[in-house]
Amino acid sequence: MMNTALSKKIPVLIGHVVFAILRAMAAHFWQERTLILDAAFQSYHFIAAGQPAIMVERFGAASVQLLPLLGVWAGASLSTVLLLYSVSIVLFHWLAFSICLHVLKDKKAALAILLFNVLLVGDSFYWMQNELLQAISLLFVLWSIWLRREDWSNFNAWDWVLSFLLATTIAYYHPLVFFPLAFCWCFFWLKSYSTTGSISRRTLLGI
Numbered sequence: 001m002m003n004t005a006l007s008k009k010i011p012v013l014i015g016h017v018v019f020a021i022l023r024a025m026a027a028h029f030w031q032e033r034t035l036i037l038d039a040a041f042q043s044y045h046f047i048a049a050g051q052p053a054i055m056v057e058r059f060g061a062a063s064v065q066l067l068p069l070l071g072v073w074a075g076a077s078l079s080t081v082l083l084l085y086s087v088s089i090v091l092f093h094w095l096a097f098s099i100c101l102h103v104l105k106d107k108k109a110a111l112a113i114l115l116f117n118v119l120l121v122g123d124s125f126y127w128m129q130n131e132l133l134q135a136i137s138l139l140f141v142l143w144s145i146w147l148r149r150e151d152w153s154n155f156n157a158w159d160w161v162l163s164f165l166l167a168t169t170i171a172y173y174h175p176l177v178f179f180p181l182a183f184c185w186c187f188f189w190l191k192s193y194s195t196t197g198s199i200s201r202r203t204l205l206g207i
Contacts, residue, residue: 012101015114019094022117023087026128030079030086033128042129043085047072058131060138060173064088089128093117096137100144109144113137135173136180142166143184143199151200 026033034043042065045053050072052062068085076084093113101110116136124133145162149155155163170177188199 011107011111015097015101015110016094018114018118019090019097022121023090023094025125026086026090027083029125030083032126033086033089034082037127039085039127039129043068043082047078047081057172058174060134060169061129061131064092064129064134067091086128089134092134093137096141099141104141104144104148106144106147109140109147113140116140132174132176135170135177138166138170138173139177139180139184142170143188146199146203150203152203 033039042053042055042061046065046069050069052059052065052069054062065085065088067088068081071081071084097110097113097117100106100113116133120133124130142163145159145166149159170181185204189201189204
């Protein structure tokens with residue numbers, strides 16, 4: 001019994017430890033992550049205006065700007081605000097991981113978010129504010145909600161509300177999110193032919 005319980009806790013602990021390491025790295029390398037390219041441009045705007053900097057209607061990006069904006073509103077130093085901005089990106093993905101793992105009880109989706117962040121860290125660590133990466137983490141949360149119910153007929157009121165909010169946010173996050181969304185749609189469509197416990201084809205068609 002003890003070994004079984006421990007074997008279930010180890011993957012959970014590993015996930016949180018990995019995100020804690022990524023958060024520590026984001027705090028240590030905050031200058032390299034925030035003083036280049038789009039991150040510097042966007043941080044200038046939300047610091048100067050004191051409100052989220054929304055580019056080309058990608059309003060979902062405001063979620064990772066809330067923490068540094070709290071620093072702006074509190075009168076924190078520039079270095080503190082930028083450090084908070086760097087850390088908030090990791091916290092965003094960590095939160096999506098935690099929701100899938102602890103709220104939706106979907107270990108597969110949580111593991112997918114963890115691997116997604118780890119496997120792409122070499123390409124995305126210093127290009128931290130890429131909205132596409134944030135959209136994909138949210139996409140895992142959305143698919144997890146749908147997989148839990150399998151069919152529209154099993155949805156409750158909260159499922160509808162969350163699905164609408166997440167789907168709208170993801171659609172506006174980045175135009176290239178169409179490709180991971182299409183890949184997942186095709187995967188679940190093919191899976192629904194051969195296995196149970198997947199999203200129904202009726203749900204995938206939206207009817």
